[in-house]
Amino acid sequence: xxxxxxxxxxxxxxxxxxxxxxxxxxxxxxxxxxxxxxxxxxxxxxxxxxxxxxxxxxxxxxxxxxxxxxxxxxxxxxxxxxxxxxxxxxxxxxxxxxxxxxxxxxxxxxxxxxxxxxxxxxxxxxxxxxxxxxxxxxxxxxxxxxxxxxxxxxxxxxxxxxxxxxxxxxxxxxxxxxxxxxxxxxxxxxxxxxxxxxxxxxxxxxxxxxxxxxxxxxxxxxxxxxxxxxxxxxxxxxxxxxxxxxxxxxxxxxxxxxxxxxxxxxxxxxxxxxxxxxxxxxxxxxxxxxxxxxxxxxxxxxxxxxxxxxxxxxxxxxxxxxxxxxx
Amino acid sequence: xxxxxxxxxxxxxxxxxxxxxxxxxxxxxxxxxxxxxxxxxxxxxxxxxxxxxxxxxxxxxxxxxxxxxxxxxxxxxxxxxxxxxxxxxxxxxxxxxxxxxxxxxxxxxxxxxxxxxxxxxxxxxxxxxxxxxxxxxxxxxxxxxxxxxxxxxxxxxxxxxxxxxxxxxxxxxxxxxxxxxxxxxxxxxxxxxxxxxxxxxxxxxxxxxxxxxxxxxxxxxxxxxxxxxxxxxxxxxxxxxxxxxxxxxxxxxxxxxxxxxxxxxxxxxxxxxxxxxxxxxxxxxxxxxxxxxxxxxxxxxxxxxxxxxxxxxxxxxxxxxxxxxxx
Numbered sequence: 001x002x003x004x005x006x007x008x009x010x011x012x013x014x015x016x017x018x019x020x021x022x023x024x025x026x027x028x029x030x031x032x033x034x035x036x037x038x039x040x041x042x043x044x045x046x047x048x049x050x051x052x053x054x055x056x057x058x059x060x061x062x063x064x065x066x067x068x069x070x071x072x073x074x075x076x077x078x079x080x081x082x083x084x085x086x087x088x089x090x091x092x093x094x095x096x097x098x099x100x101x102x103x104x105x106x107x108x109x110x111x112x113x114x115x116x117x118x119x120x121x122x123x124x125x126x127x128x129x130x131x132x133x134x135x136x137x138x139x140x141x142x143x144x145x146x147x148x149x150x151x152x153x154x155x156x157x158x159x160x161x162x163x164x165x166x167x168x169x170x171x172x173x174x175x176x177x178x179x180x181x182x183x184x185x186x187x188x189x190x191x192x193x194x195x196x197x198x199x200x201x202x203x204x205x206x207x208x209x210x211x212x213x214x215x216x217x218x219x220x221x222x223x224x225x226x227x228x229x230x231x232x233x234x235x236x237x238x239x240x241x242x243x244x245x246x247x248x249x250x251x252x253x254x255x256x257x258x259x260x261x262x263x264x265x266x267x268x269x270x271x272x273x274x275x276x277x278x279x280x281x282x283x284x285x286x287x288x289x290x291x292x293x294x295x296x297x298x299x300x301x302x303x304x305x306x307x308x309x310x311x312x313x314x315x316x317x318x319x320x321x322x323x324x325x326x327x
Numbered sequence: 328x329x330x331x332x333x334x335x336x337x338x339x340x341x342x343x344x345x346x347x348x349x350x351x352x353x354x355x356x357x358x359x360x361x362x363x364x365x366x367x368x369x370x371x372x373x374x375x376x377x378x379x380x381x382x383x384x385x386x387x388x389x390x391x392x393x394x395x396x397x398x399x400x401x402x403x404x405x406x407x408x409x410x411x412x413x414x415x416x417x418x419x420x421x422x423x424x425x426x427x428x429x430x431x432x433x434x435x436x437x438x439x440x441x442x443x444x445x446x447x448x449x450x451x452x453x454x455x456x457x458x459x460x461x462x463x464x465x466x467x468x469x470x471x472x473x474x475x476x477x478x479x480x481x482x483x484x485x486x487x488x489x490x491x492x493x494x495x496x497x498x499x500x501x502x503x504x505x506x507x508x509x510x511x512x513x514x515x516x517x518x519x520x521x522x523x524x525x526x527x528x529x530x531x532x533x534x535x536x537x538x539x540x541x542x543x544x545x546x547x548x549x550x551x552x553x554x555x556x557x558x559x560x561x562x563x564x565x566x567x568x569x570x571x572x573x574x575x576x577x578x579x580x581x582x583x584x585x586x587x588x589x590x591x592x593x594x595x596x597x598x599x600x601x602x603x604x605x606x607x608x609x610x611x612x613x614x615x616x617x618x619x620x621x622x623x624x625x626x627x628x629x630x631x632x633x634x635x636x637x638x639x640x641x642x643x644x645x646x647x648x649x650x651x652x653x654x
Contacts (some may be wrong), residue, residue: 030475047607081438104412104478107434111408112471114438118445119464122457130453133460137446144439148357151431 001311002055004318014065015072020122033101033109034116037076040092046071047178049302053183053197064186067132070120071179074136076144077113080106080166085151096242114140124186130228131185139178146171159237161246161290165206173205196301203298204319210291211322213238216286217275229271235260240278248281295323328638329382331645334375341392342374342399358427360436361443365404367419373398373506379641380510382523383634391513394459397447398506401463404440405470407433412478441467453514458512466505473498486564488573490535490615500532523628530625531646537618538649540565544602544610556598562587566614567605573617622650 016039023035034098047068054061081090083096084106090096098106117136124132153159181198189197216231216241231238244256256277259270278284298319302312343366350362357556374395381388409415410423411433417423425433444463451459476494480486508525516524543558546565558565571583583604587598605611625646 017439027472027475027479029479030472081434085434107408107412108471108474108478111438111441112468115464115467115471118460119468122464123458126457127453129456129460130449133445133449133456137442137449140442141439141446143434144442145354145357147435148354151435152354152356 001314002052002061004052004314005050007051007055007061008044009066010062011044011047011051011065014026015044015069018069027159028087029101029105030112033080033097033105034113036100037091037097037109038073040094042072042076042092044072046075046175049176049201049318050179050183050186053189054187054219055182055183056311057184057187057189057193058306061183062188064124066120066123067182067186070136071175071182073113073120074117074140074143075175077110077117078147080110080113082147084110085147094319099180128186132182135181136184139174142170142174146174151277153237154235156237159242161239161242164237164239164242168206168209169202171189174203176205177201177209190306193305193307196305199302200301200305200315203294203301204322207291207294207298207319208322210239210287211325213240214284214287214291216324217271217278229267229275232271232274233267239290240283243286244274244278244281244283247283247286252277252281260323291323295319328641329379329388331375331379331560331641334378334382334388335371338371338374338378338392339387342371342396345396356428357436357439360407360424360432363427364407364418364424364440364649365400367421367469368401369399369419371399373402373502374526376503377506377510377513380507380516381514383632383638384511384514384516384520388510388514391451391510393401393447393450394509394513394530397444397463398502400440400447401444401467401470401603402502404437404444405474407437407440409474411437412474416589449646455513459509460514462508466501466523469497469501473501481562483564486569488566488569491566492566495533495536496529499536501530503532503535504528518632520632520634523632527625527628527632527642528619530628531589533648534618534621534625534646535649536565537614537621538652540567541611541618542652544598544605556594556602558574559598559601560594560596566617567610570613571601571605571608573611574610575604579604579608618650622646 017039019035022031022038025031041070050068050071051061051064054064079091083091083101084098089099097109120131121136146167150171150283153167177198180201182196184194184197213231216228219228221228245253248256256274259265259274299316302315305312346362346365349365351356352358377395377398378388380389381391406418407424409432410418411425416426424436448460448463473494477498480494504525505646507528508521511521511524530595540558543555546555548555572580575583583601586592586601626643632639
């Protein structure tokens with residue numbers, strides 16, 4: 001079993017070489033935006049999870065770097081295209097690709113990135129390729145479906161918690177689950193362990209997104225790394241807003257609707273007012289409870305893995321850090 | 328060996344069922360634009376070439392329908408995204424997807440289409456999958472590179488014939504070549520025949536695009552199915568324009584540049600004036616000669632195939648019809 005820290009360092013080293021290669025490939029105007037979007041960073045959670053899952057069943061997870069890079073490329077492709085669709089100007093503190101290079105470049109470079117992830121996958125051990133490609137392509141489509149629901153929710157008057165959870169399962173959790181299962185498949189794990197790692201990933205991925213939504217309201221701007229209250233300003237139907245609408249009293253519901261109907265408002269004032277409703281209605285606590293529920297279910301899957309208990313330490317730590325994370 | 332006509336009919340029948348399935352999948356707003364873009368039609372050249380190439384080496388090419396559908400899906404995905412980038416409102420006589428459903432839908436549905444083509448490929452016989460996926464993913468990236476060059480040419484003052492030919496090799500010919508080789512690979516053809524079919528496809532694909540450019544100037548609106556003179560109105564740097572700039576006299580060069588510089592003009596007048604220059608400068612004849620050159624080179628590859636001569640009839644007919652086609 002290899003630590004996240006170790007795997008992150010060795011993956012990042014290889015990945016930087018890959019980024020340099022991409023940057024200098026012709027046509028430069030196609031590949032430079034790809035390199036730009038990749039070198040801006042990110043936590044590299046998905047490739048590290050893939051390599052860590054592999055390390056539970058083999059001593060040499062490094063041979064799976066291409067697959068790990070494939071998943072990181074695909075994830076960044078989705079961010080690149082999502083930013084166009086969501087008109088999100090800033091990504092990780094720098095201008096989004098479509099802002100820096102224009103929408104056409106962002107569309108085409110994103111397309112190439114998505115395809116490049118499949119080209120990287122083609123380097124997998126031939127015998128493993130059918131199951132890897134099937135899992136990856138199904139997951140990739142789920143991510144698109146999740147983004148579709150996310151966009152649709154913006155136009156809908158009402159979204160239920162169940163609908164919201166299904167959306168984040170598709171948009172966020174599926175790729176995390178896929179990362180873990182891909183690592184396990186590549187390392188030759190048995191079906192049951194592959195299945196359990198997938199389910200662990202799905203549950204922890206949902207908890208991860210709920211925490212992300214919560215931090216968007218209650219986080220610290222400096223440690224979280226993005227503007228706090230963004231979801232509130234945009235009336236994004238997160239678990240917090242949906243819960244608050246269900247749980248709050250009539251006066252607060254009117255207040256929520258009034259704030260959401262305003263097109264001209266003081267951002268700080270709106271964020272403060274809605275945050276207070278989230279807290280007082282119990283929506284914040286309900287979101288935390290739901291997060292804990294998914295975390296605990298994830299740990300239950302981890303417990304069922306038929307590997308040495310000591311080998312579960314890193315994933316246990318990952319799951320618990322997730323609940324207390326500030327960024 | 329199976330005829331194009333037979334293969335087109337049987338493929339289309341299966342493909343229509345696939346389109347119906349896509350149309351009714353949730354989320355409908357993601358899948359409906361995909362079904363719309365696929366049912367509008369098209370000549371289905373690529374899947375038919377794939378199945379025909381397979382039929383040269385096996386009696387049962389029908390088993391390769393998923394791969395044929397994959398290539399048709401991928402091709403239509405590129406059209407869908409190209410239309411956004413090129414601001415092309417009409418495709419095959421009906422509104423482009425981004426016009427009918429909006430740019431965000433077109434981006435996301437296109438993304439899903441591209442991925443769906445890889446999901447279809449994952450159904451290939453496991454032993455064949457590594458070579459199929461490698462070829463397909465490399466080709467798919469080439470198509471993106473071709474589109475990038477095509478967009479860049481619009482901004483460039485000068486493009487050479489060599490640059491233009493490389494652009495259409497990537498954007499158009501590579502996928503035609505890939506279709507033929509994929510069929511051959513799936514049917515278990517030997518390396519040499521796979522290589523020859525790929526090269527035949529590349530050469531005939533270039534001839535195909537040159538003819539397309541020529542028809543855009545000299546075709547008949549009714550039979551060609553799209554507006555004649557579109558490339559001229561947009562100052563598109565096709566083989567005809569590049570050749571004319573190289574071959575025409577000073578007076579005609581000034582006239583060409585003057586027409587290209589006008590932002591306000593009578594379309595018919597511009598088309599007529601530039602068409603006359605294309606004819607009189609010899610650019611039309613030069614394009615036809617180049618087309619014939621690629622056609623003859625393609626036939627040379629066909630001659631080298633180690634299959635019965637009678638089995639080459641359909642590809643020979645395809646190549647020759649291409650030179651005399653009006654649509």
